[in-house]
Amino acid sequence: MTGPWTEWDHVLKVDPDKDLVEGETFEDVCATGTDAIEIGGTLDITTEKMQRVVDACAKYDVPLYQEPSNPGVVIESDHLDGYLIPTVFNADSSFWVTGAHKEWVRIDGPLDWERTTTEAYIVLNPEASVAELTEADTEQSADDVASFAAVAEKMFGQEIIYVEYSGMFGDTEKVAAAQDALDDSTLFYGGGIRDYDAAYEMGKHADTIVVGDLLHDEGVDAVRETVEGVNDAHAEQLEAE
Numbered sequence: 001m002t003g004p005w006t007e008w009d010h011v012l013k014v015d016p017d018k019d020l021v022e023g024e025t026f027e028d029v030c031a032t033g034t035d036a037i038e039i040g041g042t043l044d045i046t047t048e049k050m051q052r053v054v055d056a057c058a059k060y061d062v063p064l065y066q067e068p069s070n071p072g073v074v075i076e077s078d079h080l081d082g083y084l085i086p087t088v089f090n091a092d093s094s095f096w097v098t099g100a101h102k103e104w105v106r107i108d109g110p111l112d113w114e115r116t117t118t119e120a121y122i123v124l125n126p127e128a129s130v131a132e133l134t135e136a137d138t139e140q141s142a143d144d145v146a147s148f149a150a151v152a153e154k155m156f157g158q159e160i161i162y163v164e165y166s167g168m169f170g171d172t173e174k175v176a177a178a179q180d181a182l183d184d185s186t187l188f189y190g191g192g193i194r195d196y197d198a199a200y201e202m203g204k205h206a207d208t209i210v211v212g213d214l215l216h217d218e219g220v221d222a223v224r225e226t227v228e229g230v231n232d233a234h235a236e237q238l239e240a241e
């Protein structure tokens, strides 16, 4: 099974707990050229905040995905193309690998399986809320990261492997190592992409870059530059092939 993410170069992650830059609208957000919008964050997320973003983006044609940080914030909406559900491969407790998921299925199942896909996270910035929450073991060498990626694809059949540096620009060597370890899965990279050059640089290693805080801090023009950065990196790779 292959999903639409195999075609994505750029994902914009909208945090429903954070404001847009003054004067900007969700219409502007949907017109940045991003391939998909993922709605989620670690802290202070509610169904009301989720719903507000989904409703605001509904009439534009960019694909919309919810990325819930816990089962309690999942919303049902025809406007959503699907649900991207994190599972944190280097979390301290199995709760963040399969436990929260089991509770979700127990309480709300059977789920909308057709529209539900997991993302195998490898969390690498110890300062990020997501690392603190899941008590992730962020001390991972390039070899470790590559091995996690291989386990996720080959043993657990994960379609999306997500190297997560939320809040900081990561180590390109580790992202490249993850890419080398994968055959078919899509490699997402997220964290600290703030301009064209950072998007271009990570675009050389990742299949898809995820841009988050920049939208809330700098706004849509800065996001559009990151779309250009990753698109240029991928176009050059195609030419070189």
Ligand SMILES: CC(C)=CCC/C(C)=C/CC/C(C)=C/CC/C(C)=C/COP(=O)(O)OP(=O)(O)O
Pocket (backbone or CB within 6 Å): 015, 040, 041, 042, 043, 067, 068, 069, 070, 071, 072, 074, 085, 086, 087, 088, 095, 096, 097, 100, 101, 102, 104, 128, 129, 130, 131, 133, 134, 164, 166, 167
């Ligand atoms: C079973 C269900 C429905 C959910 C569980 C999903 C899991 C395992 C969540 C744990 C990891 C997590 C909280 C992912 C949320 C997405 C994410 C990484 C958002 C970015 O987080 P940060 O940038 O660290 O947080 P803030 O921006 O909110 O500070």
Ligand SMILES: O=P(O)(O)OC[C@@H](O)CO
Pocket (backbone or CB within 6 Å): 013, 164, 165, 166, 167, 168, 189, 190, 191, 192, 193, 210, 211, 212, 213, 214
């Ligand atoms: O907010 P930033 O640092 O862009 O990170 C993006 C995303 O990977 C967060 O989950």
Ligand SMILES: [Mg+2]
Pocket (backbone or CB within 6 Å): 166, 167, 212, 213
């Ligand atoms: Mg964040």
